[in-house]
Amino acid sequence: MREADYTISDTLYDRLTEEFKKEGKNSHIEKKAIAIAEEYFLTVQPSAQILPGSKGGDLTIRNEGQDTLYEIKGTEANHIAFSQLKVSSQACHDSLEAGMELLRICRVGQKTVKLFFMKFGEDFLLKIEPRWGFVYPQPRPRGRPKK
Secondary structure, X not given: OEEEEEEOOHHHHHHHHHHOOOOOOHHHHHHHHHHHHXXXXXXXXXXXXXXXXXXXXXXXXXEOOEEEEEEEEEOOOOXXXXXXXXXXXXXXXXXHHOOOEEEEEEOEOEOEEEEEEEOEXXXXXXXXOOOOOOOOOOOOOOOOOOO
């Protein structure tokens, strides 16, 4: 597992703070994490191209003609928090098992974040977990709930 501390540029930090004011919201954390990853890769590989992900990944980094696919997972926690990590699709699962790197970004929302670059079989394994969605029972009541 590779680790790196990364200090976000003032410009990006200010933009993310303004754009995603509500802390703790999962969709905001993930969007911040992807923006941080993009800036990080362009900082360490200035000639790289940032492309949309494919095959279940979030980002493709094209550098010197080679494409590397990454799954990006962010958290506000100071540590990896394995129990919070979930794979959202079969395509992502298959790509991780085939060697796609997982980039876990910790301390999202702070100026300096911690990056963990992880590989399946070396740094983590995947286990099947059944998941259930919640739906409102039918028929759905109309109007405001009574007190």
